[in-house]
Structure formats: structure tokens, C-alpha cells
Amino acid sequence: MKGRVIKSTGSWYVVQTDGGIVSARLKGKFKQDELKLTNPIAVGDLVELEKEPGQETAVILEILPRENYVIRKSTRKQHFSHIIASNLDQAILVITMKKPRTSLGFIDRFLVSTESFRIPAMLVVNKMDQLEGEDEVEWLRVIHEIYEPLGYPVLEVSALTDMGLKEKFLPFIQGKSSLISGHSGVGKSTLLNALVPEARQDTKEISFYSAKGVHTTTFAELFPLPEGGDLIDTPGIKEFGILDVEENELSHYFPEMRKYLGQCKYNNCTHVNEPGCVVRKKLEEGYIHPYRYQSYLNILHEEDSHR
Ligand SMILES: Nc1nc2c(ncn2[C@@H]2O[C@H](COP(=O)(O)OP(=O)(O)OP(=O)(O)O)[C@@H](O)[C@H]2O)c(=O)[nH]1
Ligand SMILES: [Mg+2]
Ligand SMILES: [Zn+2]
The missing domain is CATH 1.10.40.50 (Probable gtpase engc; domain 3)
Incomplete structure (x- = not known):
């Protein structure tokens, strides 16, 4: 049977099949082509799998060719890369103007990466309910001024108050497979919960993260949108390591x-x-x-x- 990987926790994969959700593992070592990967299978992968005799679990036999993927340098292992997710229609970078403010440099690294994978990207400015002061208004103006003419939509939302979600954001994500990325604490999981209430992803106040780089979301996970399409919540990233570009x-x-x-x-x-x-x-x-x-x-x- 075939399925799509919706979560990976290291050694086990949660796979959505026509017959429901199954837990699956890999049998033996998987041959990967040129890439040195820390994860042989990523969320979004389409796989061929087989039920284990007499058990509820399954074994993954094959990964179907990936249409595309977003990959970054591994932070743990030198010369290794990590596939964040695959088979995407678009990548959404959630940014905030404070706590933490997303830097333009970070946005540009992300966009260089999605351009190199030929995946359309957009920016979602979250926590608009907290916008205050001329400095923040100016920052927002600059974001619109820079990115919209380049073809990257910039949407203003508040995941907390639902502002902009149904009327502005939904039309962009309906029927598509979207990756949600961004720094830790920008509200990716809060955004996801607002759109997919059953998701119940953990969210945490910034003060809990401290400087240790603790992320509330620790694994990428794919959730179907009630309106069609799906959203992939991911752990926050500090720096986006771009793969070698000449x-x-x-x-x-x-x-x-x-x-x-x-x-x-x-x-x-x-x-x-x-x-x-x-x-x-x-x-x-x-x-x-x-x-x-x-x-x-x-x-x-x-x-x-x-x-
Ligand atoms: N004021 C305000 N707070 C928000 C908004 N969205 C999220 N938050 C808060 O920001 C904090 C972090 O939210 P999360 O959803 O856990 O952030 P995350 O991006 O998923 O973080 P990681 O999983 O660590 O990558 C929580 O306290 C949320 O309640 C918003 O639109 N406005
Ligand atoms: Mg999260
Ligand atoms: Zn030149």
C-alpha cells in the first residue's frame, strides 16, 4: 500500500494511508543518493509500505521520488543535511516584529533556499495584535516594500485573535501542501491550532525558551486542513544553513x-x-x-x- 509520512520521531514514522494511520519503521538501511542526510525519510514523503505479519505496524519498503523538498544543513552533524519536509506546494515563513524580531538577513536566507528548490514562498507577519510604536510600523512598511514587488506575498495576521486568518490567509493555503517555518516563538503552532483545531500542538510563552534554544515543537508534523490541503508545523530554526551555492x-x-x-x-x-x-x-x-x-x-x- 501507499501512504504519506505525516510525522517522524526518529525511528518510527506515522503514515497516512487510505485505510487510516499506521506506525511504520524502516527495514534495514536505506540507500540515499548523493545527499548525506540525518533523516532518510521526511514528513511529506510518499512511501510504499507493507503491514507486518500479525501486527498493527508496517514496514516502509520504498520512498517514491520526491517532487521537491526543503533541506538545511544539519546543526548536529557536520557535512550532513536535514530534510525539513518534502512534496510541497509552498513554504510559509512566519515572522514577527518583536520577541523575537525576525531579521531581514534571516528572511533572505530562507528565500534563497526556497528559490533554489523552486518552491514558492510567502511571508506571514504574526502577532499583529502587538504592533505598537512608529518603529514597528516602519519595520512592517519596509517588509511590504521589499518583498511584495519580488512576488512574495506579505500577510498580516494574529494567530491569537484570529485576525486575517480566515479572510486573508486561508485562500493562500487551501488545497495546498504548505510548510510553516520560522524562528522559535513566532507562533507557528499557535497559527496551526487556529486553523486546525484538532491539531492541539503545544505552544509556549517565550519566557520559557530562554537562551538555551529550547523549542516547543520538536518534530515536523503534517496536519490536514479542514478546508483541504495540509499544513506542516516544524520546530523553530535559529539560523538557516543554506546548502552549498556557487x-x-x-x-x-x-x-x-x-x-x-x-x-x-x-x-x-x-x-x-x-x-x-x-x-x-x-x-x-x-x-x-x-x-x-x-x-x-x-x-x-x-x-x-x-x-
Ligand atoms: N500576542 C500574540 N501572541 C502570540 C500570537 N501567536 C502566538 N503567540 C504566542 O507566542 C508564543 C509562542 O507561540 P508558539 O506557537 O509556541 O511558537 P512556535 O513558533 O510554534 O515555537 P516553536 O515550536 O518553539 O518553534 C505563545 O505564548 C503564543 O501564545 C499572536 O498572534 N499574538
Ligand atoms: Mg511550535
Ligand atoms: Zn554583475
Whole structure:
């Protein structure tokens, strides 16, 4: 029989099949292609499985080819990667303006990653009920100004008061398989609970997290939306480790730079200080946002130091 992995807790996988939910395990070692993975099977994977004789449990025999996936560098194991989820229609980054404020750098790293996997992305600004002060209003304005022209929708919601959820957010997620990502404490699980009441995901006040990096949600889990489609809640991430991107490839993942590809004087231009660089020219003319260009440089130099 076939099924979709809805939760993975390390050695056991919870799989949704036509006949209901079953617990399944892997038999023996799984061959993975080029990728060195900390998790051979990810939430969202479609698998072929078989009931164990005389038991309620099943064995996973095969992973069907993944349409796509979001992957990040493993924080625990060097040179290893971790698949966050697979077979997605879109990736949603939940951001907040305080406690914690999501940095533009973090947003851009996330978007570079989803661009590289060709997964559409959107930003959801949560905790709008807490918006106060000119500084926060200005931050929000900048977020809209930067990301909307690039094709990333920016929605304002409050998972706590339900603001924006049914009328604005739902049309974006209905009938789709969406990954929910973001820092710990931004309200991913609260958002999920508001949309899928049966989910009953644990949520916790920020003060409980402290600096130790304790996350309330510890495993990715997929929940069907009553209106169709599904949402994948994930543990919070501190930094998004982008997989190796070549120097002159990085700009492919910035839609506003991608437009000018092939127009620079040198075809291996990194858009830093090469003569005849069209990207720099467009930056000076105001067609590329200086914050985005700064993120580009930051990622470029960070990746540099890993080489
Ligand atoms: N004021 C306000 N608080 C919110 C909102 N959404 C979530 N919170 C609170 O923020 C805290 C963290 O929420 P969670 O849903 O646990 O955050 P999370 O992103 O799932 O965190 P991890 O599972 O650790 O990644 C909780 O105290 C929530 O009640 C909101 O829209 N407004
Ligand atoms: Mg959570
Ligand atoms: Zn250039």
C-alpha cells in the first residue's frame, strides 16, 4: 500500500494511508543518493509500505521520488543535511516584529533556499495584535516594500485573535501542501491550532525558551486542513544553513537580480566590484533594494568562508 509520512520521531514514522494511520519503521538501511542526510525519510514523503505479519505496524519498503523538498544543513552533524519536509506546494515563513524580531538577513536566507528548490514562498507577519510604536510600523512598511514587488506575498495576521486568518490567509493555503517555518516563538503552532483545531500542538510563552534554544515543537508534523490541503508545523530554526551555492550562482536565487543575468560584462560576474556589472548599476538606479543587496553580500561572504 501507499501512504504519506505525516510525522517522524526518529525511528518510527506515522503514515497516512487510505485505510487510516499506521506506525511504520524502516527495514534495514536505506540507500540515499548523493545527499548525506540525518533523516532518510521526511514528513511529506510518499512511501510504499507493507503491514507486518500479525501486527498493527508496517514496514516502509520504498520512498517514491520526491517532487521537491526543503533541506538545511544539519546543526548536529557536520557535512550532513536535514530534510525539513518534502512534496510541497509552498513554504510559509512566519515572522514577527518583536520577541523575537525576525531579521531581514534571516528572511533572505530562507528565500534563497526556497528559490533554489523552486518552491514558492510567502511571508506571514504574526502577532499583529502587538504592533505598537512608529518603529514597528516602519519595520512592517519596509517588509511590504521589499518583498511584495519580488512576488512574495506579505500577510498580516494574529494567530491569537484570529485576525486575517480566515479572510486573508486561508485562500493562500487551501488545497495546498504548505510548510510553516520560522524562528522559535513566532507562533507557528499557535497559527496551526487556529486553523486546525484538532491539531492541539503545544505552544509556549517565550519566557520559557530562554537562551538555551529550547523549542516547543520538536518534530515536523503534517496536519490536514479542514478546508483541504495540509499544513506542516516544524520546530523553530535559529539560523538557516543554506546548502552549498556557487559564487556566481547565488544571484539566480534573488529574483530581482535574476532578471539581469547574462547582462553583466563578465558572465561569471559575482556583482561585487567587477567592471560593467549591470546588477550594481541597477542597485545604484534604485531597482534593487539596498537591504537585499546587503543580504546578498553577506551570504556570498559567508559561503566564501565555508569554501
Ligand atoms: N500576542 C500574540 N501572541 C502570540 C500570537 N501567536 C502566538 N503567540 C504566542 O507566542 C508564543 C509562542 O507561540 P508558539 O506557537 O509556541 O511558537 P512556535 O513558533 O510554534 O515555537 P516553536 O515550536 O518553539 O518553534 C505563545 O505564548 C503564543 O501564545 C499572536 O498572534 N499574538
Ligand atoms: Mg511550535
Ligand atoms: Zn554583475
